[in-house]
Amino acid sequence: MGEVIAAAKVKSIVIYPIKSCRGISVLQAPVTSTGFRWDRQWVIVNEKGRMYTQRVAPNLALVEIELPNEAFAEGWEPSSNSFMVIRAPGMDLLKVSLVKPRAIIDDVSVWEWSGSALDEGDEAAEWFSNYIGKTSRLVRFDTVSQTRSTNPDYAPGYKTMFSDEFPILLISQGSLDDLNMHLKEQIPIDRFRANIVVEGCKPFSEDLWKEIIINKLTFCSVKLCSRCKVTTINQQTAVANPELTEALKGFRSDIILRPNNNPKGKVYMGQNLVWKDCYGEGNGKVIRLGDPVSVLRQVSSTADAAA
Missing domain, CATH: 2.40.33 (M1 Pyruvate Kinase; Domain 3)
Structure with missing residues (x-):
């Protein structure tokens, strides 16, 4: 050696749980095969399934994300009472369950990759649509069915x-x-x-x-x-x-x-x-x-x- x-x-x-939104400073972080746990596990997409980032929606920089402190302990798994809390100027607080949703959305694209993702539902979609000012949905990477190679x-x-x-x-x-x-x-x-x-x-x-x-x-x-x-x-x-x-x-x-x-x-x-x-x-x-x-x-x- x-x-x-x-x-x-x-x-x-x-x-950074949601791509292009604010990050969470932590004392420790579990490492997985796709990077740190929770990092860029979510992305906001438009009506065609294409990602939104600060390049086109700079106000995403003001979206604050909070996860339970225990989410960064190795081996922790969410329960029905575990949420990602989302805040932004002029917006009501949004809570997204950390238990994986069942709904699937197809034709999601991030740069060169396209595939299906888990849809976080209408409440989150309306929240981000109102905040960005364009039709939006919040989706989660489906680690069970999808792979995005480097x-x-x-x-x-x-x-x-x-x-x-x-x-x-x-x-x-x-x-x-x-x-x-x-x-x-x-x-x-x-x-x-x-x-x-x-x-x-x-x-x-x-x-x-x-x-x-x-x-x-x-x-x-x-x-x-x-x-x-x-x-x-x-x-x-x-x-x-x-x-x-x-x-x-x-x-x-x-x-x-x-x-x-x-x-x-x-x-x-x-x-x-x-x-x-x-x-x-x-x-x-x-x-x-x-x-x-x-x-x-x-x-x-x-x-x-x-x-």
Whole structure:
């Protein structure tokens, strides 16, 4: 295995139950084959079954999600009294049962994937339709009948639910601190919607990591995260400001970082992960705040990382 380098520790863990809505900061989170439990398990879709995200509905940034505290204990299962609670400005509180619904909706699509999903019912549909201002339904990934594979060019054999591409996104506090030195107005880490934030390493160290261990769980870094319009949206106000994109173009674009790799003007912030041993057996598959992050393998430069 070679030398194991203690590189950082886990500063925060965030779960995003509904795609493009606010996350939940937790003390610990169980890891599954599709990422953290509950993460991007729900998505809001239009009348054609296509996903809504902050790209077209920026006010989703203001939708707050609450799950029972015990939902993040390993092995916990919901009962008829277990709910996801949803709040948003100007809206009544919405409660969605965590017991899986029976109704199925077909032709749901998230990026390249399409399939069926579990329909959370008319009350949730009306709530999101009123909030977004367009016909909407809230649906849940059907883990029993559906599979959404990750891009086989980067992570063959792995799967996710309704995340953009891969199950887990990691970023370092040092990277954010470095970025903020390039900005007129400081931004918080929530702009990047990462699941794991680590601290104690140099800025952009995560670019180089190929294989890491957190609490005896091994994760593979599969692709630098190219950033989109959502990072420009203030997650507290839902107002966009293009300054962030312009700043990233100045020092985090593929033109600068990867000039010999067919650059296309993408900008990078964060690293996508898959859990290497996700189909193994046993307990203890939990990541906690403060867990050390050790590097098993890394590349020598960002130009050598997959992107």
